[in-house]
Amino acid sequence: MTEIQASSPRARPFATALREGIDARGVTLAWLRERLAERGNPVSMATLSYWRSGARRPEGAQSLTAIRDIEDLLNLDAGSLRNLLGASQRTGPLGTNTFPLNAVDLEERVRQTFLAMGASYPDPTRELTVHSISDIGPDGALQRRTTRMLVQATSGTVTAIPFVEVSPGIPVPAPRFEAIAGGRVSVLHSDATNEVHGMMFELDRPITSPATAMIEWTVEYPDGGAAETDEIGHAVALQSRELVVWTRFHPDALPDWVEEVDETPHDVNIVRRDLQGAHSVHAVRRGFGPGALAIRWGYGEWTPRPES
Numbered sequence: 001m002t003e004i005q006a007s008s009p010r011a012r013p014f015a016t017a018l019r020e021g022i023d024a025r026g027v028t029l030a031w032l033r034e035r036l037a038e039r040g041n042p043v044s045m046a047t048l049s050y051w052r053s054g055a056r057r058p059e060g061a062q063s064l065t066a067i068r069d070i071e072d073l074l075n076l077d078a079g080s081l082r083n084l085l086g087a088s089q090r091t092g093p094l095g096t097n098t099f100p101l102n103a104v105d106l107e108e109r110v111r112q113t114f115l116a117m118g119a120s121y122p123d124p125t126r127e128l129t130v131h132s133i134s135d136i137g138p139d140g141a142l143q144r145r146t147t148r149m150l151v152q153a154t155s156g157t158v159t160a161i162p163f164v165e166v167s168p169g170i171p172v173p174a175p176r177f178e179a180i181a182g183g184r185v186s187v188l189h190s191d192a193t194n195e196v197h198g199m200m201f202e203l204d205r206p207i208t209s210p211a212t213a214m215i216e217w218t219v220e221y222p223d224g225g226a227a228e229t230d231e232i233g234h235a236v237a238l239q240s241r242e243l244v245v246w247t248r249f250h251p252d253a254l255p256d257w258v259e260e261v262d263e264t265p266h267d268v269n270i271v272r273r274d275l276q277g278a279h280s281v282h283a284v285r286r287g288f289g290p291g292a293l294a295i296r297w298g299y300g301e302w303t304p305r306p307e308s
Contacts, residue, residue, distance in 0.1 A: 013054060013084065014051075014054070014057060014058075014081060014084040014085055015051065015052060015053060015054030015057075016054075017080065017081055017084055018051055018052050018070070018081060019052050021070075021071075021074040021076050021081070022052065022074065024074070025073075025074045025075060027073075027074075029045055029048045029049060029052065030045065032048060032070065032073060032074075033045055033048060035069075035073050036066055036069055036070070036073075039069050041062065041065055041066040041069050043063070043066050047063075057085060058085065064082065064085075067081050067082050067085075068082065094126065094154055094238055094239075095238055095239050095289075095290075096290075097122040097237050097238055097290075098237055098238075098265055098290040099237060099265065099290070100235035100236060100237055100263070100264070100265065100289065100290045100291050100292045101168075101235060101263060101265065101292060102263075102265050102266070103168060106166060106168055106195075106196075109191050109193065109195070109196045110164055110166065110196055110198075112191065113162075113164055113189055113190075113191055113196050113197075113198040114162050114164075114198065116189045116198075117162055117187045117188075117189050117198055117199075117200045118187065118200070119160070119161075119162035119200060122237055123158075123161060123162055124153060124154045124155040124156055124158060124209070125151050125152060125153055125154060125158055125161050126151070126152045126154050126238045126239075126240075127149055127150075127151055127236050127238070127240050127243075128149075128150045128151065128152050128212065128240060128241050128242075129149065129150040129240070129241055129242045129243075130147065130148075130149050130150075130234055130236065130240055130242070130243045130244065131147070131148045131149070131244045131246070132145065132146075132147050132233065132234040132243075132244065132245050132246070133145065133146045133147075133148075133246045133248065134232045134245075134246070134247045134248065134295070135248050135250075136247065136248065136249045136250055136253055136297070137250050137253065138250040138252040138253050139253065140230075140253040140255070140297075140299060141221070141229065142221055142229045142232055143220065143221060144218055144219065144220045144221070145218065145219045145232065146180070146216070146217070146218045147163075147216065147217055147218075147219075147234070148214075148215075148216040149214070149215050149216070150212055150213075150214055151212065151213055151214075151215060152207075152209075152210055152211070152212045153207045153208060153209040153210060153211055153212075154209055154210070154238075155209050156208070156209060157206050157207070157208045157209075158203070158206060158207050158208075158209075159202065159203060159206045160183075160186060160187075160200045160201060160202040160203060161200070161201045161203070161215075162198060162199070162200055162201075163198065163199055163201060163217075164196055164197065164198040164199075165196075165197045165198075165219055166195060166196050166197075167195050167229060168195060169195070170195065170229060171193060171194035171195055172194060172195075172197075172221065172229070173194065173221075173222050174188070174190045174194070174197050175197055175219045175220060175221045175222075176219070176220045176221075176222075177199040177217060177218075177219055178217060178218050178219075178220070179201065179215075179216075179217045180216040180217055180218060181214070181215065181216045182201075182203065182204055182213055182214050182215030182216060183201050183202050183203040183204050183213075183215055184201075184202050185199050185200070185201060185202075185217070186200045186201075186202040187199065187200035188200075199217075201215055201217060203215070230296060230297055230298055231261065231294050231295070231296040231297075232245075232247060232294060232295060233245045233261065233292055233293050233294025233295060234292065234293060234294075235290075235291065235292035235293075236288070236289040236290060236291065236292075237289070237290050238289055238290060239287060239288065239289040239290070240285075240287075240288055240289045241286065241287065242284070242285075242286050243284070243285045243286075243288050243289070243293055244282060244283070244284050245282060245283045245293050245294060245295055246280060246281075246282040247280060247281055247282070247295040247297070248279060248280040249275075249279050249280060249297070250279075251279060254275065254279065255275075255297035255298055255299055256298060256299050256300055256301075256302070257272070257297065257298050257302040258272070258273040258274070258275060258281050258295065258296070258297045259271065259272055259273060259295070259296040259297070260272075260273050260281075260283045260293075260294075260295060260296075261292075261293070261294040261295070261296050262283075262285070262291065262292075262293055263291055263292045263293075263294070264290065264291035264292075265290060265291070270296075273295075281295055282295075283295060
């Protein structure tokens with residue numbers, strides 16, 4: 001463990017370092033504003049005053065460029081102010097939190113499941129990065145799904161996050177949820193149709209917007225419990241930076257055909273995929289959502305579905 005002395009620049013907040021730099025240089029905010037404007041990085045007096053008082057902090061590319069100029073104008077070491085800012089406090093553009101599927105009845109059952117577990121609907125988090133890995137057993141049925149996720153609080157402080165497994169039109173027994181890292185499973189709930197199964201993932205440490213947390217869990221299905229399931233994927237209610245869905249097939253249950261299904265509240269896109277001798281197939285989307293990305297498979301002759 002390294003102790004940080006009070007005199008260390010990293011121990012001082014950005015606002016304090018900025019004030020001390022201005023005082024040491026013997027200049028005013030008006031002087032600083034004029035010099036920045038001359039360099040093509042204008043910053044208003046009000047913004048400079050907010051930065052100096054600590055009421056606000058620089059955010060965005062233009063502001064951070066201005067900070068580099070301020071370091072130079074105040075004869076400070078390059079990075080001495082910028083390094084005190086740490087990670088951005090912005091969540092970035094969120095868009096509208098939207099149920100990812102065009103299914104009003106299913107959304108209501110998901111909402112009721114959230115409420116039954118003590119969660120708000122929609123919950124105040126965003127799934128920034130998602131890796132969803134599904135294992136298909138020798139009988140062609142889903143055995144296990146592992147999800148690793150970088151999740152961000154979008155407002156307030158988040159202590160637990162609700163997740164649901166849905167199988168529209170296909171009742172399945174309650175699966176077994178198990179936390180791998182980042183927290184624990186604290187609450188479980190299944191709706192009366194057995195088409196929506198939910199869990200609350202309680203975080204190791206609460207996160208306050210816009211902080212993030214890494215979490216990982218598995219869902220295991222009883223033998224034969226998901227035998228009728230021939231499509232598996234992941235849905236997001238807000239735009240995700242990266243969504244990866246990877247389906248792995250047992251060597252004794254390689255499908256005769258595979259499809260990649262990309263569904264949003266307004267459209268469905270389906271692309272035929274070829275395993276080409278492999279035992280798995282994956283799909284990737286970046287800047288995707290709200291919507292769902294899935295892998296669908298089958299045995300025997302391919303038959304188009306209504307949405308196809």
